């Protein structure tokens with residue numbers, strides 16, 4: 001059933017690939033098709049010409065000798081030429097289709113998925129890793145399948161010829177299937193090995209980045225962990241290599257076994273024809289035909305195996321590609337409702353529970369709370385208490401496992417994701433560091449409104465920083481691009497300015513974007529945002545996540561999380577009066593700062 005679905009899926013994909021090749025370059029596409037068709041019949045024609053030539057020699061018929069010789073020579077020349085042409089042109093078409101369609105398509109699909117689960121969970125990341133830099137193989141798979149079909153046609157022609165000499169020779173047909181069977185098993189071994197070693201390969205790459213990265217490189221040097229990390233990398237490489245070597249060895253043995261059976265059968269078949277010729281029931285030309293066509297048969301079966309293996313090998317790309325398309329279709333919101341223009345009631349968490357796919361413990365557990373329209377809400381709690389998870393759910397990066405988030409009474413799941421995101425702005429804890437100019441890095445927050453750049457810089461308190469940059473907002477950032485490097489706090493200010501490009505968002509999220517700033521700077525920024533929050537879109541809500549309790553004291557509502565549960569809700573004064581978790585943590589921090 002699954003095989004049938006895969007075959008049907010492949011057929012649809014191949015149609016799409018050939019359609020793309022046809023639209024992209026008709027002359028190239030037609031040339032490849034014509035060459036492949038002529039090449040398909042060339043082998044049989046060569047065999048017949050050779051037989052004619054030998055028969056003509058025995059019968060002393062000059063015309064037949066010349067026609068046979070010229071035909072065979074032409075056949076060989078054309079086969080070589082066609083093989084060269086089709087090989088080169090197919091690569092050309094595959095690259096065209098990959099570069100202009102699949103590279104783009106895969107990135108759009110990966111980015112089009114409304115959530116980020118596929119970017120955070122290893123089992124999904126494996127699929128995306130397999131697609132990375134392999135898009136040409138998608139195009140190659142379709143041509144591989146066509147080549148395999150042409151080779152099967154060629155095989156039947158050759159077998160027809162052999163059968164006409166002696167039906168016993170058809171045994172070679174069965175022998176030809178045996179290497180195919182072993183090849184199929186060998187291919188499965190290789191594919192499994194590829195999958196088994198993908199995690200170690202990712203680890204290797206990650207460790208390399210850590211060892212060579214600017215930020216992590218400092219840490220590695222000071223801590224003296226480079227030898228340890230290099231060892232981990234080597235171990236990962238060795239594990240991956242071992243899996244690969246073993247799989248290739250086993251695959252090689254299987255293939256050798258398959259081919260030994262084929263060679264044995266071929267030699268036996270040839271012996272039958274020689275014996276027949278000795279007893280005059282076969283012609284000497286038949287021996288030549290058997291050798292010519294039989295030798296071709298070996299390379300034909302080998303090529304058919306290679307073509308089917310490259311088609312099947314492309315399964316390592318086709319499988320994840322199909323997965324990506326299906327995943328995208330299943331995880332793209334069908335909700336059509338637009339985000340409201342303003343909020344009157346606010347955002348309500350109704351019994352919201354959320355568990356990450358790879359965990360059995362909820363990151364958020366039955367959260368019930370309303371963030372009132374027009375308010376500034378602070379989310380506080382210990383490390384790993386679920387603060388960022390709340391932010392991710394609000395930004396629709398994940399859907400609640402159970403319960404609902406209501407935007408003015410409308411389920412967030414029913415609001416078009418794009419429309420909701422356009423109505424929100426966010427500065428995340430793990431913000432991006434774009435190696436562009438300072439201005440471009442900010443403008444990315446809302447490409448439609450570059451004129452807001454100055455205000456965004458002012459709102460992020462980043463004007464002094466801009467004044468110190470060698471070329472102001474036009475300064476190129478990032479050493480790898482010949483630009484200047486910013487400090488952590490400066491990168492954070494840039495990320496804040498980027499988030500401020502949306503002028504009047506319904507939801508403005510600040511997930512610890514000021515963690516690298518000193519306490520007074522953070523306080524000043526938060527004061528400004530609280531002020532701004534009351535001026536943004538009608539009823540717009542600002543959500544601030546912070547570890548520093550002193551900076552969030554001015555929030556209208558403070559949510560205190562503990563191990564995914566919402567344990568306290570209220571204003572700073574109300575929570576202090578409760579003398580519970582918030583009050584304890586607050587006084588702890590006050591004492592620490594005072595000390």
Ligand SMILES: Nc1ncnc2c1ncn2[C@@H]1O[C@H](COP(=O)(O)OP(=O)(O)OP(=O)(O)O)[C@@H](O)[C@H]1O
Nearest residue numbers: 120356358359363382383384385386387388389390
């Ligand atoms: N992508 C993920 N996959 C699986 N578990 C996750 C993922 N992200 C977070 N978690 C887990 O969910 C829980 C809540 O994490 P979350 O990031 O929301 O906490 P947090 O309060 O923001 O922490 P911090 O203050 O350290 O940023 C933690 O136990 C964390 O390990």
